[in-house]
Amino acid sequence: AMVEKQGFKHFMLKEIHEQPGVVRASLDAYFNPAESTESPINLGLPADLYNDLEQIQILACGTSWHAALIGKYLIEQLAEISTQVHYASEYRYAPSPVTANTLIIGVTQSGETADTLAALTMEKERRQGREPKYQARLLGITNRPESSLGHLVPHVISTLAGIEIGVAATKTFTAQLMAFYALALDLAARRQTVSKDTLDKIINGLRQIPKEIEATLESQERLTEQLAHEFAETQDFIFVGRGINFPIALEGALKLKEISYIHAEGYPAGEMKHGPIALLDAKVPVVAIAIPGSVYEKVISNAQEAKARDSRLIGVTPVNDGEAAEIFNDLLPISHVEELLSPILTVVPLQLLAYHIAARRGLDVDQPRNLAKSVTVE
Ligand code: G6P
DSSP states (O other), X not given: OOOOOTTOSSHHHHHHHTHHHHHHHHHHHHBOOTTOSSOXXXXXXXXXXXXXXXXXXXXXXXXXXXXXXXXXXXXXIIIOOEEEEEEHHHHTTSOOOOOSSEEEEEEOSSSOOHHHHHHHHHHHHHHTTSOGGGSOEEEEEESOTTSHHHHHOSEEEEOOOOOOOXXXXXXXXXXXXXXXXXXXXXXXXXXXXXXHHHHHHHHHHHHHHHHHHHHXXXXXXXXXXXXXXXXXXXXXXEEEEOGGGHHHHHHHHHXXXXXXXXXXXXXXXXXXXXXXXXXXXXXXXXEEEOOSSTTHHHHHHHHHHHHTTTOOEEEXXXXXXXXXXXXXXXXXXXXXXXXXXXXXXXXHHHHHHHHHHHHHTTOOTTSOTTOOSSOOOO
């Protein structure tokens, strides 16, 4: 079927606005209704994929790699399974030693990224003929189960973003995050690393996310557009976050680079002092993701250090947060949300900021130069 822009100026903007629906579809598909007596999570994966699991290796590229980093955080913190995330293009030529009882997850929106497919194939082949515990347990996370990835791996979690046209991934990223929340919770439930109460609380929190994204979209659309006007000539941007929001800093920087061609870097806020702080001055704005929780005060104090170097500070932080409001020059407020669930919300203002800066600069947002929707060459 022809996909249309439905009144939006670009596909990317339409796809950003489709994210509440993507989260709803994922909730419906991956979780059983609250009143159900069965396990709350339903990914349709066989138990032997999970049995005696000792390690997880995740292979991906680009935005999918960022989703994988959040997946690692969730799996390690909730299910207590040691997890590594690799760029597929690197892993192919320098794989980790073969370990027993290891789940290997390939994450690719398109299901066609050459490096990701090659890394998975290599992993499968080098484990063939070894004892059962060394055999590859392969799982794919993809928006296109009919893709080459779908043929390569025996098990798939289908992400439910629908077709994405904009080259810069937005709703497919959110859909990948939802797959990782479901997977981490499924593992945690089976291994009983979190209590039933905690599990229910997290799932209830996820159910609130669609309307929180809607509220964020509503309040941010004008704010980010106005802010974008002030950065049309900016040459460098820094994005910082910590913990579960560090990968969102990476993703915010990647979105800006991809479509606005502005140099941007994402950094874990605590690492700023080990180099990048030397770049800061009044010409380099810093976007800080500051969500109450385990690293909130740390991020705020890292942001203060940037402000002391005259950087303009933009805060992605909950609405009506007194402390944050005083530090930041500009606010991109989101709803109050648990830190564990916050990445699904904090990414939205960063997508909008990148979009509006690129649109303001008159660039071809949906078809940025030098980039392709899926990279089928090495
Ligand atoms: C290309 C796209 C990126 C995407 C990456 C991985 O570089 O421009 O937006 O994140 O490929 O794509 P995949 O389909 O494997 O998720």
